[in-house]
Amino acid sequence: MEIEKKLIKKASLEKLFEKLQAKGNKIFAPVSKDGKTEFQYNPSYAEVTYDHIQTTQSLKNTVFPKIENLIRFKTDRSGVEVTEVDLTQVQSLVLWGVHPCDAAGFNALKSIFMWDYKDEYFNSRLQKIAVIGLSCHKSDDNCFCTSVGLNPGGTQGCDILLTKLSSGDFLAEIITEKGKAIVTEASELFETAPSETKEGNLAQVNQQFSHEKVTKNLAGAFEHPFWVENSLRCIGCGACAFVCPACACFDIQDETKGKNGKRLRCWDSCGFGLFTIHTSGHNPREVQSQRWRQRILHKFSYMPERNESLGCIGCGRCSRACPVDMNILEQLVSLEKL
Amino acid sequence: MEVEKITEEAPEVKTFRLKFKNPEDAEKFEFKAGQFGEYSVMGEGESTFCIASAPTRKGYIECTFRKAGRVTGALANLEEGETIGFRGPYGNVFPIDEWKGKNLLYIAGGIALPPMRCVIWNTLDLRENYKDITIIYGARSVEDLVYKNELKEWEERPDVKLVTTVDPGGQTPDWKGEIGFVPTVLEKVAPSSKDTIAIVCGPPIMIKYTFPVLEKLGFTDETIYTTLENRMKCGFGKCGRCNVGKYFVCKDGPVFTLKQLKELPDEY
Incomplete structure (x- = not known):
């Protein structure tokens, strides 16, 4: 559908939030506390922040939980009884104040979970989220959305995108039918679009590399000394993968208590040493440089080719989270010149 | 089940x-x-x-x-x-329909006979579709040979040539098969590469030394097949473990030709 523009005043935005909450919607919105911003379930409107640069954790947990229950089972002498998880029970969720990079992150995940076989666990959650985006008016040195084809006011993945205007009111862009439904139900809060455009109210994030060039260079870079040189610091902690909105590698493990058990899908990381180890002890990626290479190649070479999506949205979380200051942006800038 | x-x-x-x-x-x-x-x-x-x-x-x-x-x-x-x-x-499959009218040479080592047993029996059950069928199978010791009853059955069948071998030192006093590593035995048996498909499965070291022997016998990269085993969790191209370069062993494999293997990065 064509994007529709409206104005929502600062005071009306609070009313929209409360209206959504009053209708029984669960809301997940960013809250700043002790200098750290994280998404929280059902905060009060006063707690919600519009001034943060980036939350530490991404939003992938909402569609790809850190631990997902795949099946339940019960074992005893008479045999095994398996119960499927009822995915119709997945609750709808409004994601509020989502930066454009994070909203685009859902598309990257979608490209993994839906590229051939449709993952019902993922899909049932994805269907139930409504994304109310918030353009970025601030950024930091780790942000590089414009280098991966996105921008601080991008609408990709959003149902509605809000942009804070100079007056403190918000421009609302209504992007999808889901977004339109929200606006229709609260039409009294929306006014005619202002003449002020969003472009003047966005953070300045300069493009630092061409991702097409990086992808092209990676095609012949498998044996390049770059990987060893640039991963010597890596301690394989996996923090980058856990905070990444587009990382979707997982493990499948069983957990039991007495006769009852669950089969769980849990976040995993290609950076972990045991990730690819065979039962025989043979490990195709036995050293950290091979695992770092896999991370970059997966996101910038394999995914564009196999999943038709980059595996990176330029949010910079991995660089901020890295305990040894590995900086993905610096590395991608180097890879462009390789 | x-x-x-x-x-x-x-x-x-x-x-x-x-x-x-x-x-x-x-x-x-x-x-x-x-x-x-x-x-x-x-x-x-x-x-x-x-x-x-x-x-x-x-x-x-x-x-x-x-x-x-x-x-x-x-x-x-x-x-x-x-x-x-x-x-x-x-995963994908052995293209046995494409192999119709050809000789088949199966080469397996140790616990790698099971991934090949499905296709061996499959082609034996459709025996009239293929010309000569040769099976070369080696294990560390006589005790380590799997499917002992079936090995006997294949040995007795006039339409199958079976060569079994054990590593030096792995033989028993009454062992009648070959003694030596699979690549050496393959060189000795020297099957013709004419109209022949070779299917190889075994530990990485065996595979590494078998390919050059096959090449010496005149097999081309398109006529040599193997099946890879990487660690997997999901089985359908999502969990991120089994990929070799851009290929998923679980989706694009596990069956690959040597030609395809040569295009893959060394990550298996």
């Missing part, structure tokens, strides 16, 4: 014959030689093995595994009549 029959193949190696508990599942289930599945003991987790029986043998599937880790350890403790979980089939 129900564990219908357990066969002890070699020390710590067992074959399970599995039957679907639900007749509807049995009715719906179809697979082709080369595909694999995820086998599980509830509470212990899942393990990846190929389906070791042939699709021409209806009504059951078989898997052969060595007790090595948590899941295979739990599987090894099961008795006949107990239940295991199965997901599958996954």
Whole structure:
């Protein structure tokens, strides 16, 4: 559908939030506390922040939980009884104040979970989220959305995108039918679009590399000394993968208590040493440089080719989270010149 | 699935014959030689093995595994009549229709005979479609040879040439087969590469030394097939483990030609 523009005043935005909450919607919105911003379930409107640069954790947990229950089972002498998880029970969720990079992150995940076989666990959650985006008016040195084809006011993945205007009111862009439904139900809060455009109210994030060039260079870079040189610091902690909105590698493990058990899908990381180890002890990626290479190649070479999506949205979380200051942006800038 | 029959193949190696508990599942289930599945003991987790029986043998599937880790350890403790979980089939297949009218040369080492057994039986059951069938199989010792009864059957069949070998020192006093490593024995047997497809499966070291021998015998990269085994969790191209470069062993494999292998980065 064509994007529709409206104005929502600062005071009306609070009313929209409360209206959504009053209708029984669960809301997940960013809250700043002790200098750290994280998404929280059902905060009060006063707690919600519009001034943060980036939350530490991404939003992938909402569609790809850190631990997902795949099946339940019960074992005893008479045999095994398996119960499927009822995915119709997945609750709808409004994601509020989502930066454009994070909203685009859902598309990257979608490209993994839906590229051939449709993952019902993922899909049932994805269907139930409504994304109310918030353009970025601030950024930091780790942000590089414009280098991966996105921008601080991008609408990709959003149902509605809000942009804070100079007056403190918000421009609302209504992007999808889901977004339109929200606006229709609260039409009294929306006014005619202002003449002020969003472009003047966005953070300045300069493009630092061409991702097409990086992808092209990676095609012949498998044996390049770059990987060893640039991963010597890596301690394989996996923090980058856990905070990444587009990382979707997982493990499948069983957990039991007495006769009852669950089969769980849990976040995993290609950076972990045991990730690819065979039962025989043979490990195709036995050293950290091979695992770092896999991370970059997966996101910038394999995914564009196999999943038709980059595996990176330029949010910079991995660089901020890295305990040894590995900086993905610096590395991608180097890879462009390789 | 129900564990219908357990066969002890070699020390710590067992074959399970599995039957679907639900007749509807049995009715719906179809697979082709080369595909694999995820086998599980509830509470212990899942393990990846190929389906070791042939699709021409209806009504059951078989898997052969060595007790090595948590899941295979739990599987090894099961008795006949107990239940295991199965997901599958996954992966690509051996293109046996394309091989019609050709000679087939199977080369396997150790516990790598099971992934090849499905296609061996599949082609033996459709014997009239193929010309000469040769099987070269080696293990560390006589004790480690799997499918001993079937080896005997293949040996007795006039339409199969079977060569078995054990590593030097692995023989018993009454061992009548070859003594030596698979690549050496292959060189000695020297099968013709004319109109022949070679299917190789074994430990990486065996494969590494077998390919040059095949090349010397005149086999081209397109006529040599192997099946890869990388660690897997999901089986359908999402969990991120089994990829070799941009290819997923679980989706694009496990069956690859040597030509395809040469295009892959060294990551398997």
